[in-house]
Amino acid sequence: MARGLSIYFIHSSKCDYNNLIYLPVLRSNVLSHHTLMFPRSEENKEKYFKDMIANCDVIVVELTDPDIGFNMELKEALISRKPILALAQKAVGYDPKYQKLLKNIIAYNNEEDFRYYVETFAETYKGVANKKAEENVVVLGIIDR
Numbered sequence: 001m002a003r004g005l006s007i008y009f010i011h012s013s014k015c016d017y018n019n020l021i022y023l024p025v026l027r028s029n030v031l032s033h034h035t036l037m038f039p040r041s042e043e044n045k046e047k048y049f050k051d052m053i054a055n056c057d058v059i060v061v062e063l064t065d066p067d068i069g070f071n072m073e074l075k076e077a078l079i080s081r082k083p084i085l086a087l088a089q090k091a092v093g094y095d096p097k098y099q100k101l102l103k104n105i106i107a108y109n110n111e112e113d114f115r116y117y118v119e120t121f122a123e124t125y126k127g128v129a130n131k132k133a134e135e136n137v138v139v140l141g142i143i144d145r
Contacts, residue, residue, distance in 0.1 A: 004034035008056035063094040
């Protein structure tokens with residue numbers, strides 16, 4: 001049976017991430033089949049971001065009001081070479097320096113837009129989780145009869 005993706009979310013601690021990111025994603029039926037890794041949730045707030053990035057399949061970056069912690073997480077995400085979806089609030093915009101780091105930043109207007117882009121991204125990369133699971137199998141040898 002196919003397992004869902006592990007999706008890690010990078011965002012600033014200065015933005016209203018509960019209403020801007022967590023709630024829209026949690027309201028999605030499509031995304032309920034995936035493991036959603038929210039760094040500031042009760043479950044994950046004590047975990048090291050590098051470990052969570054290492055254990056995820058794909059990454060969603062929300063560019064509103066970045067802080068130093070955001071930049072550290074983004075650097076680690078880029079080093080990981082995992083698929084990244086970059087989103088920015090159309091009304092707020094983003095610092096142009098991120099355009100050099102993240103190709104194809106998508107502007108969204110509201111919660112529905114945000115959820116749609118994350119759902120579409122998850123559907124696009126859903127095969128990554130199963131491929132990763134297959135790659136974790138190690139053949140130690142073959143027994144001849």
